[in-house]
Amino acid sequence: MPTKQPAPTGQKPEPNGIDPALVDRLVRALESIAAQGQQAPTAVTSGIDNHDHHGPRPDPVRSRAARDYDVLRGLLGRADAPLPLRMHRKNEGYDTFVVIDDPIPPAARTAIVESPGDGKSGQLTEHIAIPDNGKGELELDEISADMPISRVELVDCHDALVAFGPSLPVFKS
C-alpha cells in the first residue's frame, strides 16, 4: 500500500539573482557564435580565383596589417618569410607590364598589383594570374604607365603571401 509522502519542506527557492545585463551579453554572445557557424561562404572576389572560401570573412583591416607585417619580415630577409623579388616596368605600345626579374616561386598563382593611381582614379588594385609561359610578365589593365606602383604581391592558391616586389616609379621610356 503506497504511503503518502510528506510534502517537501525547506526554504523557498531564491529569486532569480542573475544580472539582466549579463543575461543579455550571454544571449548576444551565443547568437554571435551561432551566426559565425551559419555564415555563408565568402564571395569570391576575383574572377581568376577558383578556390572555395568557407567560414567567417577575415577582418580587412587586421588582415592588411598582418600582411604588411609579413612583407616587412621579407624585407628584413628573414629565412621563413615571403621572398623579396626584383621587378621592373615595361611598355609595348599602349600595353604596360610589370616584369618579374627573379625566378617566380612555384606556389605563386596570382599577382596583386597596387597603385595609388592618380587624382581621377583613386587607389587601384589589379589581380593578375601568373602566366605559365615562364616569362613573368604581368600585363596591367587599369594601372597606366604614368601611375606609380606601390606594391606587388604574389599569393598562392590559398591567398597566402609567398613573394612580393618593389615599389616602382612612373614608367619612363
Next chain:
Amino acid sequence: MYRYLARQFPDPARIFLVHPIQLSRWLEVAWAAAPQVPVLGKSPATAQLGSTTVIADFDVPEELLKTLEPGILLNDPGNWQQTADRHTAPLLWDHLVYAYLIESTGVYEIIAKILARIVRGETLGKLRPETLQWARVMEELLFRSPPLFSIGGVESKLRDDDRINRRNAYWRMFGFDLPHAVPGLPPGAAPWKADVGNGANTAFGDRFRELLTQVWTGYENKINQVGANATDAQYVGLLAEALDDMLGNRRQGGLLSREELTYSAGMSLCDLTVASDTPVVQDLQATATSPAERLAKLGERVGVVPAPRARELFELSDPMSALLWGIELGLFNPNAAPESLYLPDTIGGPPTTLNIEVNRIIDLWQSATGTRIKIPTAGTGAAARQPAQPLRAPVPTPLPAPVPTPAPTAGPAKPAFAPAGVNGHRV
C-alpha cells in the same frame, strides 16, 4: 643586411670568403636600393626613416657606384665580376634594436678578444685558412675605420670609438645602456651621453613594457565574450603611437639612418659568426646547437662570459626588429590596426605570424629583463589565477651564477637586460 646576402650562398658561412671591399661595396648598393621598398601602412616609402629623401641625400650617384660594383659571385666567393648580380632584392636593414640586442649578448667583445689573439699570437692553436679569412673580414669591417666616403663612414676624429658611437645611438633611441662596460673606460664614465641633452628616449623601456602588457591582456581575452574583458585596442594603439612618435623624434630629417644601417650590418656579421658551426667555431671547438651555446664556448676560450640571457637576446633580435619597424610604420596606431597585434584575421581563426611573434617577444622580453608581463587579468580575490608559466624561458643548461661587479655605467639609466654583471668582463 649581411644575413640576407649570406643566405644566398649555398653555405651562409661562405660570406666570410668574400673580400671585405666587396662586402663594403655591397652595403653601398643596398643603401642605394632602399627606395624600392614597397609601401607599407599609410606612410610614404621610407618615411619611417625620418625623411623620404634620406637615401638619395646620402647615396653614391649611380654612375659612380658602377665604377666599382660589389661583383659578388655566389659560386666563387673569392672572385669578382663587374657585371655580377648586385643581390639587392627589395630590402630594409634591421632596426637599431637588432644591433642593440646582438651586442648585449657580449658577442662583439668576445669576437674582439678572439681577433686580438689571432692577430697577435698563436694562443688559439692551429687555425684553418677559412678562419683566417673570417678574421680578416671581421677586423676590416668591424675594427678599423671604414673606407673613405662610404655609407658606413660613421666614425671620424669627432667620434673615433665605434663602441661609444653605438652606445650613443642606443642611448638616444631607447634610453638603454649595454649591460657590459666599455673596455678601458673607468667605472662610471659614460661619454656616449655627452651632448645628447634631452634627445634620449628614456621612457622607451616603460612604454614598450606597457605595450606588451596590454597586448598580452588582449591575447588572453581574445576569445572571451562573456567575462570581464580589460582589453582596450585604442589604448594599445595610443601606446604604439607614443612609441612611433618617440622613435620618430630621434630620426627627424633622416638622423641615425646611416648609423642604423652600419651598426645593424656590423652586428649581423657577429650574429652570422655564431649562427652556425662556422670555421672559427669549429676551430675553437665551440660547436653547439644554438648561437648562445656557441658564444658561451667561444667565450670560454678567451676568458669572457657572455650575457646570462644571451639565448633570449639572440631569439629576440629578429622579431623585435620587425615589430619596431611595424610600429614606426604606424601599422598599429589607433587609426590603423592595433588589435592585429593579438587578434587573428578571423575571430576564432588561426593566429597570424604577427600574433605568434608578438607572443614570443612577450615571453622572451620578460625572461630577458626579469619583469613579468604575463600577469593574469581574469579573476579577482580568491579566484585570481597564478601565472601559467615561470618568469624565465627554459634553457638547456643551468646558467652560471652571476659574479657581482661594480655598476658598469653612470647615470640613472640601467641596461635593459639586467642582470649581466659578468657580461663582457674577464673572469
